[in-house]
Amino acid sequence: MMRNSRNDSARARLEAILDGRVVDGDPVAQLIASARGPASADELAGLDSAVAAFGSAAGVTAPMSIATRRGLRGLAKGATAATLATKLLAGAAAAAAAGGIALAATSGTHGGHPVPVPSSASASHPLPNHSAHPSHPVHPSQPVHPSHPVHPSHPTHPAHPVPPIHPTQPPKPPGPGAPTSPAAPTPPTPNPHPTHPAHPAHPSKKPHPTHPAHPSKKPHPAKKPHPTHPPHPAKKPHPTHPAKPSKPPKPPKT
Amino acid sequence: MKHQATGTLPPLPPRKGTTRDAPVTEPATEGDELGARIVAAAAGDEDAFATLYRTLQPRLLRYAVSLVGQDAEDVTAEAWLQIARDIRSFSGDTDAFRGWTARIVRNRALDQLRARARRPVQSTGLDEIFDAKAPDNTEDLAVERIFTDAAIALIASLPRDQREAVMLRAVVGLDAKSAGLVLGKSAAAVRVAAHRGLKNLGKRLAATPARSPGETQLPPRALNQ
Numbered sequence: 001m002m003r004n005s006r007n008d009s010a011r012a013r014l015e016a017i018l019d020g021r022v023v024d025g026d027p028v029a030q031l032i033a034s035a036r037g038p039a040s041a042d043e044l045a046g047l048d049s050a051v052a053a054f055g056s057a058a059g060v061t062a063p064m065s066i067a068t069r070r071g072l073r074g075l076a077k078g079a080t081a082a083t084l085a086t087k088l089l090a091g092a093a094a095a096a097a098a099g100g101i102a103l104a105a106t107s108g109t110h111g112g113h114p115v116p117v118p119s120s121a122s123a124s125h126p127l128p129n130h131s132a133h134p135s136h137p138v139h140p141s142q143p144v145h146p147s148h149p150v151h152p153s154h155p156t157h158p159a160h161p162v163p164p165i166h167p168t169q170p171p172k173p174p175g176p177g178a179p180t181s182p183a184a185p186t187p188p189t190p191n192p193h194p195t196h197p198a199h200p201a202h203p204s205k206k207p208h209p210t211h212p213a214h215p216s217k218k219p220h221p222a223k224k225p226h227p228t229h230p231p232h233p234a235k236k237p238h239p240t241h242p243a244k245p246s247k248p249p250k251p252p253k254t
Numbered sequence: 255m256k257h258q259a260t261g262t263l264p265p266l267p268p269r270k271g272t273t274r275d276a277p278v279t280e281p282a283t284e285g286d287e288l289g290a291r292i293v294a295a296a297a298g299d300e301d302a303f304a305t306l307y308r309t310l311q312p313r314l315l316r317y318a319v320s321l322v323g324q325d326a327e328d329v330t331a332e333a334w335l336q337i338a339r340d341i342r343s344f345s346g347d348t349d350a351f352r353g354w355t356a357r358i359v360r361n362r363a364l365d366q367l368r369a370r371a372r373r374p375v376q377s378t379g380l381d382e383i384f385d386a387k388a389p390d391n392t393e394d395l396a397v398e399r400i401f402t403d404a405a406i407a408l409i410a411s412l413p414r415d416q417r418e419a420v421m422l423r424a425v426v427g428l429d430a431k432s433a434g435l436v437l438g439k440s441a442a443a444v445r446v447a448a449h450r451g452l453k454n455l456g457k458r459l460a461a462t463p464a465r466s467p468g469e470t471q472l473p474p475r476a477l478n479q
Contacts, residue, residue, distance in 0.1 A: 014449045018423045027459040028452050032424045035409060037402035039312035046331050047307050054295075054303045054338035 288348045296342050303341070307334065310352065313426045314359045316402075320410040320421045321363040329366050333359040353432035356422060360436060408455065416451030419444050 017029045020036055288309065294302035311330065318326035318333075336358050344354060409420055415437075422433040423444070430441035430448075437444060 011449065014452050015445075017452060018420070018448055020424065020427075028456045031405050031408060031455055031459065032420075032452075034398075034401045034405035035316065035421075035425050036313075037398050037405075039308070040399050040402075043312045043315050044308060046311070046327070046334065047304060049331065050307050050311075050334040050338060051300055051304050053335050054341075055300055057339045057342075058298045058300075 286348055288351075292341075292344070292348065292351050296344055298342070303338065306351075310355055314355060316406050316425050317356060317418075317421045318359050318363055319406055320417050321360065322366050323410075325366050326363075329362045330359060332362045336362075349429065349432050352426060352428055353435055356426050356428060356433075357436045360418075408458065409451070411458075412451050412454055415447045416454060419447035420451040420455075423448050 013026075017026065017032055020032065021029075288306070291302040291305045291309075295306055311334070314333065315326055315330050318329045322329055333355070337355055344351065346354070406425075409425075410417055412420065418437055419433060422428045422436060423430065426433075428436065430444045433448075434441045434444045439447075
């Protein structure tokens with residue numbers, strides 16, 4: 001008990017010293033009082049420069065009144081909105097380009113069966129799909145559409161129409177990231193090319209008997225069926241490996 | 255505009271309540287003189303800012319001396335530039351303002367220490383302190399300054415945590431909670447460090463032989479206050 005009271009009195013004395021209350025005869029209190037001594041002139045030598053800095057800071061910030069700050073804030077908001085709109089437009093353009101390229105690829109290979117070109121037309125039309133011409137690349141932001149020619153300035157190359165979609169085949173989905181409206185499949189349109197009628201059969205079944213594939217054009221590798229890998233086994237059961245019988249239900253735990 | 259240095263350090267405001275630190279909640283009001291100066295300076299009053307400088311700069315400079323030694327003036331100059339720039343966004347009472355300025359000085363001092371190779375504060379021996387003789391033609395103010403410098407040097411010889419705790423509490427005038435905010439410690443940790451620092455100072459002073467019988471180890475100026 002006496003020990004606690006002694007500790008408390010010692011703490012109170014130290015706190016009094018820290019507070020600047022001089023304890024008579026205590027050298028530590030005298031030391032602290034000396035450390036808190038009066039300011040000298042050289043300690044305040046930087047007053048003018050500090051006040052000048054304060055004035056210059058006030059001069060800089062004074063024109064920044066509330067109205068100015070609001071205006072700058074609105075300007076910043078406008079700039080942010082413009083940046084956001086630009087980014088959105090860029091994203092939409094990229095998506096449209098992706099969709100257009102996907103659609104162009106689809107229409108150019110006709111589902112893995114290139115459009116046959118007769119020999120008379122092959123001279124002036126080396127490639128059936130004008131959009132796949134290496135010297136006339138399709139602009140990435142321009143989707144292929146039958147009513148919008150790919151290269152309208154070319155008089156002898158009318159835009160190759162999108163082949164009619166097989167009535168029993170659902171339309172292929174657009175490429176990933178493609179917007180739904182620009183790359184959506186278009187309804188079948190009459191084939192404007194007199195010598196290249198639209199292929200009526202299903203494009204993935206078999207090649208056209210009268211229009212063989214152009215020798216310089218390879219079919220799309222992704223569309224070519226793999227010789228050793230049959231279609232997805234889930235589609236039809238394996239002839240030699242019957243489907244694994246389903247596990248019997250576990251007996252309920254007792 | 256001419257700002258005259260007063261040459262005297264305004265006394266520290268009395269602490270609130272007991273030695274136990276009460277939470278500081280009241281804002282700077284017009285009734286508080288220093289608080290009024292803070293409000294006026296935040297509104298752009300240069301005279302109020304000069305008053306704040308005269309009030310706080312000596313304590314901040316001594317605190318910086320205990321941290322960086324001879325680079326203390328550069329440190330406080332940079333700190334006051336930041337204070338002058340940011341005081342308009344300050345809100346709080348006088349204790350918070352003291353803590354804010356001390357934190358700025360400490361950050362600048364730590365930047366200074368990081369920027370150069372750590373240059374330890376010259377530990378002034380006690381013999382040098384008590385052998386310090388003022389020139390014959392100096393006045394009392396110069397004598398006081400000599401002993402003030404000696405006392406700061408002696409405190410600066412403490413370990414860093416004790417040194418900062420003693421300086422912030424005894425010289426800058428912060429309470430334990432505000433000093434803890436500056437140092438990133440709890441108020442109890444600051445209190446313990448300050449008490450240890452005072453005990454260390456007492457041991458060092460006791461180990462110093464008296465110069466002459468009846469001579470006090472520090473000038474009698476402190477006893478006259």
